[in-house]
Amino acid sequence: MASQVSSSGARLGCSGGSQSTAMQILRTPAPSRLRSGSGVACRAGEREVTLLDYGAGNVRSVRNAIKRCGYTIKDVESAADIASAERLVFPGVGAFGQAMEILKQRGYTQALRDYIQADRQFLGVCLGMQLLFEGSEESGGCEGLGLIPGMVSHFDTGMGLPVPHIGWNDLIQKRHSTLLSRVGDRRVYFVHSYHATPTPENADWVLATSEYGGEFVAAVQKGNVSATQFHPEKSGATGLDILSCFLDPEAAAASGVPPAAANGRPRGLAKRVIACLDVRANDNGDLVVTKGDQYDVRETGSTGEVRNLGKPVELAGRYFEEGADEVTFLNITGFRDFPLGDLPMLEVLRQASEGVFVPLTVGGGIREFTDGTGKHYSALQVAAEYFRSGADKVSIGSDAVYAVEAYLAAGGKKDGSTAIEQISRVYGAQAVVISIDPKRVYVASPDNTTHHTVKTPKPGPNGEQYCWWQCTVMGGREGRDVDAVQLAKAVEDLGAGEILLNCIDNDGVGQGFDCELVGAVADAVTIPVIASSGAGTPQHFTEVFQKTKAAAALAAGIFHRREVPITAVKEHLNATGIPARTA
Incomplete structure (x- = not known):
């Protein structure tokens, strides 16, 4: 990179x-x-x-x-x-x-x-x-x-x-x-x-x-x-x-009168606090911000409707006013057949960029495709439309796993054909975020797998003391024979500039980030890593920054439901000596 x-x-x-x-x-x-x-x-x-x-x-x-x-x-x-x-x-x-x-x-x-x-x-x-x-x-x-x-x-x-x-x-x-x-x-x-x-x-x-x-x-x-x-x-x-x-x-x-100085606050590059909006169409076709446990975004009960936590543009504006350092939109259902035809999501970006003056990331469907008339579109062309609509970064998920599988099969050789390489070469490494969705796999010994393992204080169901993190695709529904550390190192070589590191096991649990996972990946690469999945309190943000080299931490549901204010997270970070932007 x-x-x-x-x-x-x-x-x-x-x-x-x-x-x-x-x-x-x-x-x-x-x-x-x-x-x-x-x-x-x-x-x-x-x-x-x-x-x-x-x-x-x-x-x-x-x-x-x-x-x-x-x-x-x-x-x-x-x-x-x-x-x-x-x-x-x-x-x-x-x-x-x-x-x-x-x-x-x-x-x-x-x-x-x-x-x-x-x-x-x-x-x-x-x-x-x-x-x-x-x-x-x-x-x-x-x-x-x-x-x-x-x-x-x-x-x-x-x-x-x-x-x-x-x-x-x-x-x-x-x-x-x-x-x-x-x-x-x-x-x-x-x-x-x-x-x-x-x-x-x-x-x-x-x-x-x-x-x-x-x-x-x-x-x-x-x-x-x-x-x-x-x-x-x-x-x-x-x-x-x-x-x-x-x-x-x-x-x-x-x-011009300069704002009052923030006396005594930690100086230097701030640890970023990012608000994430999972966006999808509900059963009426309207785009809504949703969130679920373990990637299930439908309400329980007789209706089974898509959980609706607000409108994307309005929520993005709210987070900007509340001090979010970045806003991420993840379109979790769109772009399946015709990414450039998803005009509502492009309009969300256009409208959000009119009033949100912090970086915007969008993910979902950043890939090559062929439309119903047989016309081919490259991932670069799809990304270009997002950038023109107001995105600063694009996030690539499942396609990054497939790209890495091909990269590894070729002995670590690059051919310029992947979406990561294409977009990075034109728009820059900083514009390419790789979203990794891994889950824990326990083993009795590192010798039992070829994957990168760590000794964990959280033993497995049969007392296993080691684990690795298997990358998944299709919204966590399918596991692949690639581990999170392996994937992170490969996408860095392919030209990615940042990693959004989720954790299926911790998603929606509210018990904190998987610091073992974040630590393993952040130690393996030289590009910034964003910790995601599991935040429930301001202390969880402090913990992941104290225990790992994470450059940023992301949350969704706790911000949407106003369980934890972004300002509370920032104040706690600064109080513990971790630099955070408060104005």
Whole structure:
């Protein structure tokens, strides 16, 4: 994975071995114009932002955040649009080398340099910041725009920290700036595998840094030119404040008051608390959020109806307001025959992204398929539709198990055909989450199986002291001859950037996460692991972070039913010295 992820965690390249397919997706024209609907009213007439969107990844959230701040959007369609822009935003997505290639092919490179060198109002985001530097070691080494001294390099995985660097981290502000005047002590959201390093040569540019195995550049500014490694559009209220300060610096200077500092709270990369929404159609065809015990989501009794815990968009909005660090939608019944035909779920993403400014993940049906007319769609095409609809990540379940079985049968060789490889190469490792659904299998001795075992304090039904975790498919209904550790290591090699680790034995029980399982998997990989299944109290979140290297923990039912508030979880984590975002 480390060699395949990009500046935003991505690596662009061939789709299923085809360079042209990947480039075609990136060159899909963006909508020519979006107009502001609701949000902050304009102070005086129409206000416009020019957006440089070359078609990769989820830029919908940037659009929605700009619109929320009360501005309209004009897309760059020619170099002349850059030259005439009053405010230019460049949310760079993809790999450094491919991004530079596209900018050159479209004739944008010199126009960008001229615009920035003229000290005009500019905001780059993530890769949009990195491209300002002299170059990157990514893509075999390539030149950037050369406006800021320094090179972009990969995080050192040898330090034991998960890469990509995903989550909410603190800013270390080097000097006062209107851009960050309202941030105060609040965290912002990062997702990247490559970074720039502060040096004496670029000190006049560096506005803020952050810490992750060492200090890296988090924001730059000189005059009217600004850029951030973090994603303001995914940094909640903090990010919206930053965007507002960029769009109207005069108003920000007049009214910006930073939030009060969170005195004494643990600093650094926060452990993420994720709200998960299991979404499916009920018997009337309406999409509802549901939850069950051991994957059974129907009510007991005579009706047997699908359990309804709320509407997806409304619940997602509630969790954003309550402080969830991310929101995950798992479509547990859709996409069986025609994934791109599931328009209601795509609309859920579109609507949720209008008001939820934290990362959104969607899972269910991320696979290749052939429709009723015989037309074939790749997993990459399916994922692309999700990203365009507002998803930041896609989650792959059963198909990841099948892909790993083929990978292992081939002796650990990759051929570029799997959904994991295709999506990772175009949208980045950070955009690919693998959802693993394992269950315990007890053995008397490690010699009784070829699978990765642990000695467990929870003996089996016949007193067995060892166990391994068998991966399942089809919503846990079918076991396969692959263990969770084996699968995690394989999907990391195939290009996945994160693992969502469920546990069938603990699902719906409320007795805590399976820390033995989480520990075994998190120790085996260098990508972040999300613990899932079993949370019942705030203490369960603290326990899994104290006992394992989990980067995040996810819950569903206890949040839906308001049994445990997200704020209570965050407060308990901070009280025990575990960093958690509280504002």
